[in-house]
Amino acid sequence: MSGRTILASTIAKLYTEEITAKVKQLQKVPKLVGFLGNDDPAAKMYAKWTGKTCESLGFHYELREVEKEDLEEAIIGANKDAAVNGIMVYFPVFNNGQDQYLQQVVSRNKDVEGLNHKYIQNMYHNVRYLDIEEAKAAGTEPQIKSILPCTPLAIVKILEYLKVYNSLLPYGNRLYGKNVVIVNRSEVVGRPLAALLANDGATVYSVDIKNTQIFTRGEGIKMTRHHSVDTDISLEEAAKNADVIITGVPSANYKFPTEYVKSGAVCINFSSEKNFDPSVKEKASLYVPSIGKVTIMMLLRNLLRLIDNQINIEEKKNATS
Amino acid sequence: MSGRTILASTIAKLYTEEITAKVKQLQKVPKLVGFLGNDDPAAKMYAKWTGKTCESLGFHYELREVEKEDLEEAIIGANKDAAVNGIMVYFPVFNNGQDQYLQQVVSRNKDVEGLNHKYIQNMYHNVRYLDIEEAKAAGTEPQIKSILPCTPLAIVKILEYLKVYNSLLPYGNRLYGKNVVIVNRSEVVGRPLAALLANDGATVYSVDIKNTQIFTRGEGIKMTRHHSVDTDISLEEAAKNADVIITGVPSANYKFPTEYVKSGAVCINFSSEKNFDPSVKEKASLYVPSIGKVTIMMLLRNLLRLIDNQINIEEKKNATS
Numbered sequence: 093m094s095g096r097t098i099l100a101s102t103i104a105k106l107y108t109e110e111i112t113a114k115v116k117q118l119q120k121v122p123k124l125v126g127f128l129g130n131d132d133p134a135a136k137m138y139a140k141w142t143g144k145t146c147e148s149l150g151f152h153y154e155l156r157e158v159e160k161e162d163l164e165e166a167i168i169g170a171n172k173d174a175a176v177n178g179i180m181v182y183f184p185v186f187n188n189g190q191d192q193y194l195q196q197v198v199s200r201n202k203d204v205e206g207l208n209h210k211y212i213q214n215m216y217h218n219v220r221y222l223d224i225e226e227a228k229a230a231g232t233e234p235q236i237k238s239i240l241p242c243t244p245l246a247i248v249k250i251l252e253y254l255k256v257y258n259s260l261l262p263y264g265n266r267l268y269g270k271n272v273v274i275v276n277r278s279e280v281v282g283r284p285l286a287a288l289l290a291n292d293g294a295t296v297y298s299v300d301i302k303n304t305q306i307f308t309r310g311e312g313i314k315m316t317r318h319h320s321v322d323t324d325i326s327l328e329e330a331a332k333n334a335d336v337i338i339t340g341v342p343s344a345n346y347k348f349p350t351e352y353v354k355s356g357a358v359c360i361n362f363s364s365e366k367n368f369d370p371s372v373k374e375k376a377s378l379y380v381p382s383i384g385k386v387t388i389m390m391l392l393r394n395l396l397r398l399i400d401n402q403i404n405i406e407e408k409k410n411a412t413s
Numbered sequence: 414m415s416g417r418t419i420l421a422s423t424i425a426k427l428y429t430e431e432i433t434a435k436v437k438q439l440q441k442v443p444k445l446v447g448f449l450g451n452d453d454p455a456a457k458m459y460a461k462w463t464g465k466t467c468e469s470l471g472f473h474y475e476l477r478e479v480e481k482e483d484l485e486e487a488i489i490g491a492n493k494d495a496a497v498n499g500i501m502v503y504f505p506v507f508n509n510g511q512d513q514y515l516q517q518v519v520s521r522n523k524d525v526e527g528l529n530h531k532y533i534q535n536m537y538h539n540v541r542y543l544d545i546e547e548a549k550a551a552g553t554e555p556q557i558k559s560i561l562p563c564t565p566l567a568i569v570k571i572l573e574y575l576k577v578y579n580s581l582l583p584y585g586n587r588l589y590g591k592n593v594v595i596v597n598r599s600e601v602v603g604r605p606l607a608a609l610l611a612n613d614g615a616t617v618y619s620v621d622i623k624n625t626q627i628f629t630r631g632e633g634i635k636m637t638r639h640h641s642v643d644t645d646i647s648l649e650e651a652a653k654n655a656d657v658i659i660t661g662v663p664s665a666n667y668k669f670p671t672e673y674v675k676s677g678a679v680c681i682n683f684s685s686e687k688n689f690d691p692s693v694k695e696k697a698s699l700y701v702p703s704i705g706k707v708t709i710m711m712l713l714r715n716l717l718r719l720i721d722n723q724i725n726i727e728e729k730k731n732a733t734s
Contacts, residue, residue: 161642164537188623189600192513196530209517209530216485279510302509321482 095356095377103253104385108149111389114396115150122399123152124178124204124392125170129160129185139182145388151395160185164197171199177402178204178395192279201402204394206239207280214238216287218317222401235404239394243362244285246386247338248292254358254378256336257292268293268313271333275299275348276340281362285338290318297323297330304330328352336360339367350375362387416677416698424574425706429470432710435717436471443720444473445499445525445713446491450484450506460503466709472716481506485518492520498723499525499716513600522723525715527560528601535559537608539638543722556725560715564683565606567707568659569613575679575699577657578613589614589634592654596620596669597661602683606659611639618644618651625651649673657681660688671696 115122124146126139139155146153158166163185170176179202183191200208206215210222221227221234251257257266272289276282277300286298290307298305298320306323309315331337331352339348340362348367353359353375360380361367373379436443445467447460460476467474479487484506491497500523504512521529527536531543542548542555572578578587593610597603598621607619611628619626619641627644630636652658652673660669661683669688674680674696681701682688694700 161640188598189513190604192510193530193533193600196517197534209514212514213518277509279514283511319482 095373095375095379097373097379097381098254100250100380100383100385103250104389106253107386107389107393111392111396112149118399121150121152122177122395123154123175124180124395125176126153126155127163127166127170127179127181128155128157129163129181135182142180142388142391145385146392149392151392163194167194167197171197171202176202177399178202180204180391201405202398203239204242204391204398206241206245206394208239211239212241212279212284215240215244215284216317218291236401237397239397240288240390241280241284242387242390242394243281243383244288245390245394246383247285247360247362248288249390250360250380250383250386251289251336251358254380256358261293264291265293265313270294270335271330272296272336272338273299273327273330273334274338274340275327275367276338276363277305278340281340286320287318290320294336297325297334299327299330339363341365341367348372416694416696416700418694418700418702419575421571421701421704421706424571425710427574428707428710428714432713432717433470439720442471442473443498443716444475444496445501445716446497447474447476448484448487448491448500448502449476449478450481450502456503463501463709463712466706467713470713472713484515488515488518492518492523497523498720499523501525501712522719522726524560525563525712525719527562527566527715529560532560533562533600533605536561536565536605537638539612557722558718560718561609561711562601562605563708563711563715564602564704565609566711566715567704568606568681568683569609570711571681571701571704571707572610572657572679575701577679582614585612586614586634591615591656592618592651593657593659594618594620594648594651594655595659595661596648596688597659597684598626599661602661607641608639611641615657618646618655620648620651660684662686662688669693 126142128135128139143153143155156166167179170179179198181194185191185194195207196209200210220238222236222238223234227234256270259266261268267289272294274282274286274296277298282298286296286307290296290309293309293313296307298307304323304325305320307318307320309318332354334354334357336358337348337353338360342363342365344365346367347369350369350371353372355375356377358378359368359372359376362383447463449456449460464474464476477487491500500519502515506512506515516528517530521531541559543557543559544555548555577591580587582589588610593615595603595607595617598619603619607617607628611617611630614630614634617628619628625644625646626641628639628641630639653675655675655678657679658669658674659681663684663686665686667688668690671690671692674693676696677698679699680689680693680697683704
């Protein structure tokens, strides 16, 4: 076979050194709290694995198992607790709109997953800092960084590693000319990912159960940020020209049709289920079967960014009081 | 028949005088902008009706019809436009999580529907102002009011009108002893409503397609705010003791079983469909078949509150600059 399978662990390793070095420079060991509000054994296993990875990189990790009815108060407690630097919640808990409500209860300053509305809105608009206006008014540089959602960020980093991002092109346009298919348009991964890749110059076909949308900066990527519209293009048609196919269907039964994959395409699966059939290796040039180990690196990088922000905010407070 | 049907228009009338008087005191005519991002003729009709009611009470109303792909930018434009005092969006637009995202794009200071996360979180926690901490630090009274979601607020006002709230009891406990069934647990109406009524002392059975939850401040309403837990109680059992039954099922086929209604109960329907069979009148003491006309009064009251807030925020800005 002429293609290669690339494991997430290979890419994740590149970040361990950077992260452990940064943790050692900090005055105290950073603390991440994970909240588990359901009794799904798979979620518990995943939470334990997060914990092990954290500890191995020098972080403190504390898993707090709470009844779902007590979750909101538990999150608010952690928001107020100065000993806690980062918070994550293992969803689904209620598996309805209440989960989105709970996600927004997590303090913006401790949201390692980057799912606070302000972060997501900044991401769509390609805004990198939270204090742009204050900095402008004060004549200084902005310092409070906006946080990117972990999973989409992990996929961007994977695409950089796989050289899909072309470093000869100017920063911000490095996916110019690339066609991407993403099968998933959730608010947590699929839609932000489509926006991120389109903002970097790609033409993205975003597919969900209802329809397909094209995310693009237009002919010649003349627009400064992406726009999206519905399209009638079939999955087969979109895939035929796709340089990259990314899947995230949370179903054991779903398989992306190997016959749709363009010879030499890059295939990435971020679902916990295997969305590609093993036969995809006969078509794909590079195949990444799962991404979890890169995602957790992004989570910890976000945590380090948040700690920078927390120190910055504290310094500003002390300077004015 | 011994019961009475109470029309929303009767209750709404009580607010027209208060609202028009307040509008006349303002230095300029308040402006509400409604965004329509779908081509549902029913939504368009509803939007036009909102407009007529607004104009009849002295407000300016502008309906902006935009493509759904352009809605976010259009909302951001209205957020920045000082001539716009209030913004509402006719949902569903995408009919998925993107709608919740768009709702949060509406500026908190212009959110007449009271659906901003901060407002909803304050409502669950019975917090009435946005500037409590700043006021405490400055040794002054808080002035920036939190906004309650329109539809739950309308139902509270209807229950006050129907004397379900007992004014002999202390404010905040006026539903003590009342059992309420609510068939709907959406994040926009059913869940906040259950919380509001339980916070006021009621025992609320909140029913949705998946399960039933009890919202209560506990035996003797000793807790200061509600707690909710799952329960196995059947709808029939819950309804048998219910003083109030409130329905909000968005389906033409759903009818609340009249035989479950306790003789003399108060029945309120907030769905646009008729969730009670006409036979309910033989059981209910008071029956409110729809609530839209009260809801719009609450929307306009919220707009007036927001204008108060906007003036307050402006004054503070001028005082410090």
